[in-house]
Amino acid sequence: MKFKFNIKERWQRFKAWREQPSQLAPLSDESHECECCHTSFQGNYCPRCGQSWRIGRYSFKTATLGFLDVWGLGNRGMFRTIRDLILRPGYMIRDYLKGMQTAYFPPFKMFFVLAVFSILVMHGFNIKMETYAEDESMESVERSLKYKPDKDETIIDHTSLEADKTENSPFSVEQKDRVKDIYTDLLVYLVRFSVRFPSIFSLLVLMLFSGVLYLFFRHCPNIPDLRYSEFFVSLVYANNMCSIYCIILGFFCLTTLALLSILLVLIPLKQLSGYSWVRTILKTSVAFVLSLVLFLTIFFIVFFLIMGYVAVMY
Numbered sequence: 001m002k003f004k005f006n007i008k009e010r011w012q013r014f015k016a017w018r019e020q021p022s023q024l025a026p027l028s029d030e031s032h033e034c035e036c037c038h039t040s041f042q043g044n045y046c047p048r049c050g051q052s053w054r055i056g057r058y059s060f061k062t063a064t065l066g067f068l069d070v071w072g073l074g075n076r077g078m079f080r081t082i083r084d085l086i087l088r089p090g091y092m093i094r095d096y097l098k099g100m101q102t103a104y105f106p107p108f109k110m111f112f113v114l115a116v117f118s119i120l121v122m123h124g125f126n127i128k129m130e131t132y133a134e135d136e137s138m139e140s141v142e143r144s145l146k147y148k149p150d151k152d153e154t155i156i157d158h159t160s161l162e163a164d165k166t167e168n169s170p171f172s173v174e175q176k177d178r179v180k181d182i183y184t185d186l187l188v189y190l191v192r193f194s195v196r197f198p199s200i201f202s203l204l205v206l207m208l209f210s211g212v213l214y215l216f217f218r219h220c221p222n223i224p225d226l227r228y229s230e231f232f233v234s235l236v237y238a239n240n241m242c243s244i245y246c247i248i249l250g251f252f253c254l255t256t257l258a259l260l261s262i263l264l265v266l267i268p269l270k271q272l273s274g275y276s277w278v279r280t281i282l283k284t285s286v287a288f289v290l291s292l293v294l295f296l297t298i299f300f301i302v303f304f305l306i307m308g309y310v311a312v313m314y
């Protein structure tokens, strides 16, 4: 019984910690002399030349940080950002939007760093040393997309049904096949792209999805006057969080789980907005369905444009 109580108490303390604004280390009132320009000052950085007081003799730590700095990782709280994106993503994004920008790794820079890692993981940097992009399952997806039934097979095919119904249709069977080919090629490229560059693909999906989603979150309890730009940068951080899980799961070759990690986007949305779980899930699902309807409408408009193009050109 006591053990159970302890866990509950710990959980309460963890929850309280999560919701508190992030704290930076307090400023010491010690006086330092800058090694570079010999100015005396209090605080962590020289006000004249900007060098940290911590710089002493050259060490392995300095060398490691210098090496990481080449990749943009040596400073600006990469580790704090990863920790917070895992433990308190929505509250971290709130702190960032409120102005704690130097404390966190910049969202777009982080996106590109993570994209590089996820491409590495997808191209063989994992425990099985497997390249997912050239996986057999990929080939079978492509084959099933490009599959065409033979003439004597009695499979109900939409194109042949339509052809039977409207014999005076302005499009010949070859023209319809041509349109089908254009679409299967497009779909194959899309599937291939999503497997090879999952983080870029998910950002594209988020970008397309963000407009409608914003309408459902712009007057949320925590930030009643949320701007679209703020919401978008929040989604970039949320996407970075998903990428971190995706990279870890991908490294251990748990590909199905890695693909599902996009669902974790609900956690930062809930924490940032202050809506209940039910509301967050409901709003996100409705926004998703509405976006899908929107894309399908655009898809069919493009479809008819291509049909028109084929009718003129072939």
Ligand SMILES: [Zn+2]
Residues within 6 Å of the ligand: 034, 035, 036, 037, 038, 039, 046, 047, 048, 049, 050, 051
């Ligand atoms: Zn100085």
